Amino acid sequence: MTFPLVHSLWILNKAGGLVYSRSFSDQLPGLNSNEQLVLAGTLHGVHAICSRISPITTSKCSGVQVLESDSFDLTIFLTRTGTKFVLITTPGHPATQALLSRVYEVYADTVMKNPFHIPEMPIRNEILDRTLDGFLRTPDFMTH
Secondary structure: OOOOOOOEEEEEEEOEEEEEEEEOOOOOOOOHHHHHHHHHHHHHHEEEEHHHHHOOOOOOOOOOOOEOOOEEEEEEEEEOOOOOOEEEEEEEEOOOOHHHHHHHHHHHHHHHHOOOOOOOOOOOHHHHHHHHHHHHHOHHHHHO
């Protein structure tokens, strides 16, 4: 039996820059930093375009929220400030929205409340890393 896995987490600033990237499984092929930056910028652009082409004009579309493939799902959570949290998981992972909400909560508590953090800049935070490891690496994600 295989457990649903979180493969990777990316955080993109409002300009589409990759400010945090973390792998949580060894099942994804490794990407070098340049490839990660290109993918983050591409995802940011696609997200922005999709938010403008919605045929529903009564409310503002928030852009792409989920991309599904045979081998992975990519879920995006957009904050009010324009920061994007991108979670790459096994297909059909049952708790991506709950996990992204928890990631955002941890980010707010550990990064945004840090007086030494410079907004829009790369995130280097050991407490964030340890906390994310605690609930994104475990198969019992529903209990966290």
